[in-house]
Amino acid sequence: MTIDFVWQRCVDGYAVVKNKNEGVHYIVPKTGRAECFRPFDIHSAILCIFSEKTNVSGYVDFANKFGLLNHEAAPELLSQFELQSYEFRTMLELYNRGNLNAVAANFNKLKGRDIFLQFNTAHDPPTLCYSATNLLQAMWLQFGEMIIHEEKQEMCALCNEWFAVGPTTNRRRRRFNAKRSFCCDAHAKRYEYINRKNT
Numbered sequence: 600m601t602i603d604f605v606w607q608r609c610v611d612g613y614a615v616v617k618n619k620n621e622g623v624h625y626i627v628p629k630t631g632r633a634e635c636f637r638p639f640d641i642h643s644a645i646l647c648i649f650s651e652k653t654n655v656s657g658y659v660d661f662a663n664k665f666g667l668l669n670h671e672a673a674p675e676l677l678s679q680f681e682l683q684s685y686e687f688r689t690m691l692e693l694y695n696r697g698n699l700n701a702v703a704a705n706f707n708k709l710k711g712r713d714i715f716l717q718f719n720t721a722h723d724p725p726t727l728c729y730s731a732t733n734l735l736q737a738m739w740l741q742f743g744e745m746i747i748h749e750e751k752q753e754m755c756a757l758c759n760e761w762f763a764v765g766p767t768t769n770r771r772r773r774r775f776n777a778k779r780s781f782c783c784d785a786h787a788k789r790y791e792y793i794n795r796k797n798t
């Protein structure tokens with residue numbers, strides 16, 4: 600199944616502001632200029648990128664690329680970013696340690712809300728698509744897909760970008776004897792070239 604998901608982001612970026620009455624911080628779009636985009640077409644490892652964000656500049660950096668989590672334009676509590684990033688981090692750790700029962704228990708308890716199914720008849724035969732109401736739900740969908748397809752996420756040794764590997768991604772997992780992963784052949788060759796020069 601594919602994740603059919605369109606989201607919005609502010610083309611002028613995001614900022615953190617303090618609400619004086621409530622005494623809490625929000626991440627807000629800097630302007631009303633927004634564009635629609637398909638996050639999962641841009642990057643295959645969004646949940647991994649998100650899970651690595653652990654401070655304010657990281658959360659803003661994420662929002663600049665992928666927008667907010669729960670609503671397209673409404674101010675989002677900074678604490679939401681903190682909490683949700685921590686959740687993804689925890690779940691990825693459990694998954695990487697092979698603790699699938701703990702992953703499933705946590706996932707089933709919290710993550711399935713507001714996800715719906717649709718037939719897409721543009722394909723022949725028709726396909727079933729998942730859809731989600733917000734980016735957060737869509738990332739949990741991606742997490743679920745990752746597990747059932749035994750995907751992993753690896754980081755390119757040259758550009759430090761995350762990318763998904765596994766049977767459905769057209770990218771093979773790193774071999775047991777390989778020390779490094781690369782997002783593409785060009786980066787593998789470039790890395791080799793640089794390191795040959797340095798030794």
Ligand SMILES: [Zn+2]
Pocket residue numbers: 755756757758759760781782783786
């Ligand atoms: Zn790369």
